[in-house]
Amino acid sequence: MLKPPICRVGGKSRLRKTIIEMMPDHKCYIELFFGAGWVYFGKQPSKTEIINDIDKELINLYKMIKYHAPEIERQLEFEFSGRDIFEEYKHLNLEYLTEINRAVRFLYTITQSFAGKGCVYGYSTVGKPSQHIFYKNVLDELSERLKNTYAENLDFTRIIDKYDREYSFFFCDPPYFETCGYGNKFEEEEHIILRDKLKNIKGKFLLTINDHVKVREWYNGFNIKEVQVNYSVGKEKKSRGKYKELIITNYD
Ligand SMILES: C[S@@+](CC[C@H](N)C(=O)[O-])C[C@H]1O[C@@H](n2cnc3c(N)ncnc32)[C@H](O)[C@@H]1O
Structure with a gap:
């Protein structure tokens, strides 16, 4: 199983094996909310694959890894973790950057920030600086995986x-x-739009979401499986622990 180049809040690292085992037969695989893409990078390639996310910089990153991985690796080769460098990257004007430069900026700010949000420089009093800027010989494998995949940057409704x-x-x-x-x-509102769209599709879907009484109401009538997941996103103790999540499908 491949590892994504970044982390993303809500990433499916801990649940991907279960999700992959539950996938039905299909010819066309579509990931509507790609994020870091833990499931896509963990599964075997399908005949046709589409990855989509509304985040323009995120999708630009995957496109650039697909076509220009060696140049991204080269630009990051001598980069290191530092608050001043982080601030510099963060405040660059995207208008003046090439798509490759934008991908480098995104990778740096995401991997060097707290919880991978790209906002605040990530530091710790109990750990080491993030080493995750060294992508030498890492991106090639991801580039190969992305070679036959469409990368879209649209709202989920349009992709469906x-x-x-x-x-x-x-x-x-x-x-x-x-x-x-x-x-x-x-x-x-958006969750209901998603539910209504999924209700009427010709194909199959598998949805992962937090366990909430409203979610259970919205998807009443579909197959709902409850799973426990460990989270460790926040600095605070209260944002770590076990949470219940639902896996909802329109097939057995
Ligand atoms: C929970 S994360 C996905 C995490 C991913 N499965 C992983 O393993 O990293 C949700 C993603 O949905 C994207 N998103 C939010 N609104 C969207 C929309 N209207 N259409 C498409 N993507 C959207 C966000 O940018 C975010 O990356």
């Missing part, structure tokens, strides 16, 4: 409309209901 067929399988890992977001609005 474009790619839904009887042989399609949608893996959906939307932002959790009533928890931290990703810079764009994803509230009850």
Whole structure:
């Protein structure tokens, strides 16, 4: 199983084996909310694959890894962890950067920030500086994996409309209901739109989401499996621990 180049809040590192085992037969694999892509990087390639995320910089990163991995590795080869460098990268004007430069900036700020959010320089009183900027010989494998994959940067509704067929399988890992977001609005309204779309697809779907009484109501009638997951995202003790998550499918 490959490891993604970045981490993302809500990433499916701990659940990916279970999710992969639950996938139905399909010809076209679509990941609507890609993030770090733990499931995609863990599974065997499908005949046709689409990865999608609304985050423009995130999708640009995967496109650049796909086409220009050696140049990204070269630009990061002598880079190191530092608060001043982090601030410099963070405040670069995207308008003046090439797509490769933007990918390098994104990789640096995500890997060197607290919880991979790209906002605040990540440091610790009990650990070492993040070593994860050294991508030499790492990105090649990911580039090879991405070679035959479409990378889209659209709202999930448009991707469902474009790619839904009887042989399609949608893996959906939307932002959790009533928890931290990703810079764009994803509230009850968007969750209901997603549910209504999934209700009417020709293909199959598997959705992962936090266990919430409203979520259970929305997906009443679908197959709902409860799983326990360990989280360790926050500095605070209260943001670590075991949480219940739901895996919802429209197939047995
Ligand atoms: C829970 S994360 C996905 C984590 C991913 N499964 C992983 O393993 O890293 C949710 C993702 O949905 C994306 N997102 C939020 N709103 C979206 C929308 N309307 N359409 C598509 N993607 C969206 C966010 O940018 C974020 O990367």
